[in-house]
Amino acid sequence: MDINAKFHALRFKDFYKRVSHSKSLKDYGDILAGFEEASRKVYSENNRGVVVDKPPELLSEMLDIILKAKPDIVAFSIVYSSQCFYTRALIDELKKQGIGCVAGGPAVNSKIRERCTCLNNEVELLDFILSRFKDEKGDVPKIFKGSEFCCRITADFSDYDKDDYLSKEMIIPLKTSSSCYYRQCAFCTHYSADRYFEYDLHDIKESIVKSEAKNVFFIDDMISKPRLLAIAKMIKPLKVKWWCQLRPTKDLIGSFEELHDSGLAVLAWGVESGNQRVLNLIKKGTKVEDMESVLRASHDAGIKNIVYLLFGFPIETKDEFLDTIDFIKRNDGCIDLVSTSIFGLQKGSKVFKEPCAFGITGVESHKRTVLDDRFTYKVERGMDSEEAKKMRNRYIKTIKKIDKMPRVVNAYKEQALLFC
């Protein structure tokens, strides 16, 4: 069950009603923006409450929904750090009722690990469940087929209630691989724990067909060119629109028509910076001039481009920041949405492991109650995060001027599929 969606459907009924009556895409974008603002306030109040052991809103309603299914074990999939707050409250209540909890997903943190068993993949989850059912000889049955990491059970999304989603059309999220194969970017932690593994495209196809969805949001961190073309071949006959994220490398030029023809409608690009020295520091493996040609070729093929920018990577200077601003201005015609973030020191990243190599000094950790420790640092030269934030604020009008899609799509990136 999707407790997130259940919470939203119950807590923000008005927005759901308004979406069903929205007449234009402009209307729809405005409703999403209103929802984003209202929900942000609610999350922050609830999260503050969880820190001091105050139950978040609708906790007993959400517990009732879970308990109605009479679970032996409740497994939580935690995708965003912000979900740790509500999950923690649910785990504490379920444990009081003697129900075992397990958790997994990219945003599981040390505080969740203290509360319940955390597992790395679906096979470990099956093993965990099966370990509770030993036969007379005391052996644990092994019923799953497949490899070490994948039990090849296809999702069909039939357990989810379409009315729980604030979306004009159904969009399904799917992952075609376990992690990122590139594994180089110095700020990134997405690949640290997982072995790279590609799921069978027959299973992905079956999921899409069974779901009957016409919009597919591939949530892979990154997809290689051969794999991208294999996905395009698999998906083309299904006549769906799809979205994925890539590194802007020039090997992709020449494939965009084929990709667009298969239904690829939106690409989110890890551009990060418009300055070559910063790209080299990040180890992005991209070139500024190639990125421009890639964005142009993708745009010319009819694909919408979302550009991710990272400001304040250690020792980035103000002039280098301005190179990025120039980059988006130069490529305005090929960019549909700019999505910015500020560098943060993440445990497990290359920068965290070797701070001196990246010009970082004075790393300090700060304890938090629900989330993992937060790290602050100083830089030998260039901008620190505060300065990077100030520079972003100073140029926010320029950044917003580039956007052709409603800015709220930055919060709900899958929605870009409905603005094409």
Ligand code: SF4
């Ligand atoms: S930023 Fe993207 S491409 Fe780079 S290592 Fe992380 S997931 Fe891979």
